[in-house]
Amino acid sequence: MGRWAPGARGRLAEAALELYVERGFEQTTVGDIAERAGVTERTFFRHFADKREVLFDGSQHLQDVLVSAISGAEPGTPPVDVVATAYERAAELLEGGREHSAQRSRVIAATPGLQERELLKLAGLTSAAAAALQERGVAAPAALLAAETGGTVFRVAFDRWVAGQGEDLRGCLRTTLAELRGLTGS
Amino acid sequence: MGRWAPGARGRLAEAALELYVERGFEQTTVGDIAERAGVTERTFFRHFADKREVLFDGSQHLQDVLVSAISGAEPGTPPVDVVATAYERAAELLEGGREHSAQRSRVIAATPGLQERELLKLAGLTSAAAAALQERGVAAPAALLAAETGGTVFRVAFDRWVAGQGEDLRGCLRTTLAELRGLTGS
Known part of the structure; x- marks a missing residue:
């Protein structure tokens, strides 16, 4: 709902939305999102419980x-x-x-x-x-x-x-x- | 939402709600529901896709x-x-x-x-x-x-x-x- 938070969290949210638009939600993995945001999967899971939650930040x-x-x-x-x-x-x-x-x-x-x-x-x-x-x-x-x-x-x-x-x-x-x-x- | 349909379908829906009230939704299996309604599990799945759908018949x-x-x-x-x-x-x-x-x-x-x-x-x-x-x-x-x-x-x-x-x-x-x-x- 809101817009981007600063730092890794914001980059992850932005990367996730970009990828969901480009490839579809089902076809995007947490690994894809982390890679696009330039962080590790561990960093993703420090911020979000799953790839759905990214959209409700x-x-x-x-x-x-x-x-x-x-x-x-x-x-x-x-x-x-x-x-x-x-x-x-x-x-x-x-x-x-x-x-x-x-x-x-x-x-x-x-x-x-x-x-x-x-x-x-x-x-x-x-x-x-x-x-x-x-x-x-x-x-x-x-x-x-x-x-x-x-x-x-x-x-x-x-x-x-x-x-x-x-x-x-x-x-x-x-x-x-x-x-x-x-x-x-x- | 609606009330009971006649026959096995209605008995299954009634049995399911009784069991959800008695034991809780998570603790109730399709086998329990079928047994209470006096039918087989196969009959359950002929009428309902899963144990959630029974409540939305x-x-x-x-x-x-x-x-x-x-x-x-x-x-x-x-x-x-x-x-x-x-x-x-x-x-x-x-x-x-x-x-x-x-x-x-x-x-x-x-x-x-x-x-x-x-x-x-x-x-x-x-x-x-x-x-x-x-x-x-x-x-x-x-x-x-x-x-x-x-x-x-x-x-x-x-x-x-x-x-x-x-x-x-x-x-x-x-x-x-x-x-x-x-x-x-x-």
Whole structure:
């Protein structure tokens, strides 16, 4: 999700994505990635548990930013606005890396095992956001609905952004939330 | 998702869930399930690819009902209403089987590999619903947003229903959609 960390970790992540795009995920070995990054396989495994995890390196950081933005929101802000603003903060981590995000999305879309992991990470974001809302005193069903709605807006906005339909991710988030409000306004 | 099919298939599904509840998913073998159902392992594999799939036996049927309800909706109905009504139709397959659904949910929640598969099936429902809306002429982003919103309402309503917070699943769906409208009405 995030962009490159500095040093060997960042070079490994960059090399992995390049190779997944060039050869496909299944056809790439950890040895290939290490070689391209100019490090040993041992170094790879010091940083990542397996070749799937390389693609999810930024997801914990993104979740931390999301949760801390929810916790720090102005008291009394409506839950959907709290989550929407928190996703804008998290989106700043991705902003400027659209081509990287687009390549990553294509690799994931081509591999069911990666889709499963992506869905689990996104579900983790939603759970963490719902828990952070509940800590602010939002009741359980409203917290879950607001968190899920924020996740929906993020996923749809993200798809539009990587498809080039919008100037930046933040703009896509705002457009998508406005559309959702229009769709659900009965 | 659905309830028992008749005959050996239904007995296998019932036996599998009983054993997963009693012993845990990991501790149950296909041999155990076949024995409890009074059939051979070969019969198990004639019906199910593996011991995970037993828990998802009804999901294709649920998706078919959902998609056909979307396709058959009155022309001009707003997309979110189309999806909400279609989920009510799909919910009829589960209605009356709350204890079964609750047990199944607990087994899935306890096993990450099952959670992944559940998320993939739910994502499949959303994609199928979005495609069916697009066939009705709903534009791509609105179709995806409406389908995702329907999925959100279904998941939250389902959790309330299995937790016993509401008389039936249909009532939980209606309450949850009304809450979502309240939350997103800016």
